[in-house]
Amino acid sequence: MTDKALTFEEAFAQLEEILRRLEEGGLNLEESVALFERGMALAKYCEEELDKAELRVSQLTAST
Numbered sequence: 001m002t003d004k005a006l007t008f009e010e011a012f013a014q015l016e017e018i019l020r021r022l023e024e025g026g027l028n029l030e031e032s033v034a035l036f037e038r039g040m041a042l043a044k045y046c047e048e049e050l051d052k053a054e055l056r057v058s059q060l061t062a063s064t
Contacts, residue, residue, distance in 0.1 A: 008049045015042040 006014070018039040022032060 004045075006045070008046060008053075011042050011045050011049070015039055015046065018042070 018035050021027065022035055022039070027035065
């Protein structure tokens with residue numbers, strides 16, 4: 001599933017799960033780096049979605 005096919009909520013839930021796994025520890029370096037990379041991609045996607053939502057809200061409130 002690509003990030004674009006995820007809802008914000010799904011992406012955020014995946015990001016939370018990645019953070020939980022990284023905080024727990026017990027992963028080897030390769031697994032940790034792979035999870036970190038995925039987490040960064042999800043964080044970027046979530047940030048972009050939030051920016052779009054903020055723009056939409058700003059446009060709606062500006063027109064009232």
